[in-house]
Amino acid sequence: MTVAPRTLTLRELNRALLARQMLLTRRRVGVVDAIERLAGLQGQWAPSPYVALWSRLAGFTREDLTASIEKGLVIKATLMRATLHLVSAKEYAAYALATLDGRFAAWRPPGGPDLATLKDIHDRVFKFAATPRTRDEIREFISRDAPQDERLRNWYLFAAVTASGIIWEKGGARWEHRQLARFVAPPAKLRKAPKPDAAFDLVARRYLGAFGPSTVGDLASWTGCRVPPLREALGRIADLRRFRDERGRELFDLAKSPRPAADTVAPARFLARFDAAILGHDAAERTRILPAEYKKQVIFSAEVWTTFLVDGFVAGRWKIGATPKQAVLELL
Template sequence: MADRRLTDRELNRALLARQLLLKRAALSPVTAIERLAGLQAQWSPAPYVGLWSRLATFTIADLEGALADRAVVKATLMRGTLHLVSAKDYPALSVATTRSRPERWAPAARRLADADTIHRATIKHARTARTREALADFLVTQGVTAELSRPMLWWLIASHGSLVHVPPSGTWTHRKAGDLIAADAWIRAAHEPTLDAALRLAVQRHLAAFGPATVDDISSWSSIRTPAIRVALEELGPTIRTFVDERGRRLYDLTGAPLPPADTAAPVRYLPKWDSTLLAYAAPERVRILSEAHRKTVIAKNGDVAQTILVDGMVAGTWSATVKIGEATIAVTPFGRLAKPDRAALIEEGERLATFVGGTATSHGVTIA
């Protein structure tokens, strides 16, 4: 039997359902972060806004508490970028996104004679939390030149993993580089899986959060090489089903994962910077949520991703927040003319968002250009 063909709109509704954007969910931050395959966290407020848009009840203290309790960790993972993931998922995602891609770091490796030995020594040194400066200084004692110590520190973190951030890194107001500590010194009962098991979990997490998707989509999101992804899909056996999209590309999915009807109503939503819904696919697969006509407005050449609004499930503009003493304002810049019901819904949702980001502000407003 031929694979079922899914339209872009059906894929859009599947994505919204799995990203908890059709209806806010009654989940804890930890469970939600696992369902969402992590939250990108270069900008500290982003995961908070992302969870606020997805959860029925969510406060800043909820996520900060999960970080303090070590149930959620901040680390360099997918695409060599900062993410919040559950402590339970961290070991597998770290293994999958580092050990499966050594060739990505080959140019840097040639500048570091014995990277594995230096990495082991660095992890041992980081059994207690260390500043980046202290870790860079330690690399100098291991034979790295002072000039290269800082870039090599980032390379070690991105290519070898096993270091996580210590709060207040990851908290709502924290903007500075965080201290780092060995993951197994921070996460209780951390167990490092085999590479094969780690790859299977990474593939499952992606499909549960963003599927149906192509092999290239999973690779683009994770930086895992496509041959390794194909092996993981094969090993997952009957838990995987396949479809094709409008362009005839094969899509993989988890058996039983939600596929809402194309005409399912989608409420307006505000997404934070670097929201993974816009970054989980290889071009041109993003068309299921982001029109190619607006891609360059939303995703800059330097990789910066704007805060966006969703109208009928599609990116329809950008937004920004201004918080002053006593006042918080959300400014919306739509890409085109908004229907009156959508405009009213954006104002209503935006006022709630202004209350969330505004802290002690007593005045909250929304402007739409």
């Protein structure tokens, strides 16, 4: 007899997300382990990963993440959704391969060249970045190959930076980074690409471990990848479980991942700018942590602002004002 998948309520999905995101209880795990369990950390704003880990890890200090960056254990690069993320060096190659097509296609103008057409340019950019290069230096380097149309020229630069395999120099991942980005080819040990199936399998498992239970559409939205290879990856997960949400949609999850009761106590927590807890699902499904009435106050003008949680859901924004003598935290 076939057993119908269990239906999960909004609050159950909320508590599951908080548990995966280490927002119910601060965890005592290392920085690299935490970043892997969280499927990477969003990094457009340099301090964001630090704030994110402070909210999630017991005893975390700024130096903990900085040391991991300096040792090359954590990499900053353009990955999911063609946005900046910090991932572990061990898993970087899998994320880079799985998200390549999505990164390349982002903002690609109609009629723009395909990835194979630009392979020669990207190979030369990769070699050029043997030493750290600024965006302007890369722009100048590819200028003879880029078309005259300004829009296409800008996209050629974007594609060269995001799809050629270069990463951010270590200094660009640190808390205090406020200067122009510098890009560099990754060390040789990170250049060996895994098999495509293995890359998608790792990304799918990490995603479900950090954001499940979720739809395949959520996974596609978060990665910026096409659905077919993601659906195939889900099909290869031996310990996959299926659920339904209150609208009857199919949700996927790892069998042993935590799914706390809806009435589990959720302490107040601060979320970083661009926090993955908010961005981990399709835009229409973020209500499992971001109430619809707050969406326009939190996500606008290509920004995802700092927020705080009360009873597991976004209840407002926060900001810090600083002077040489004091820092003032303001709740908005």
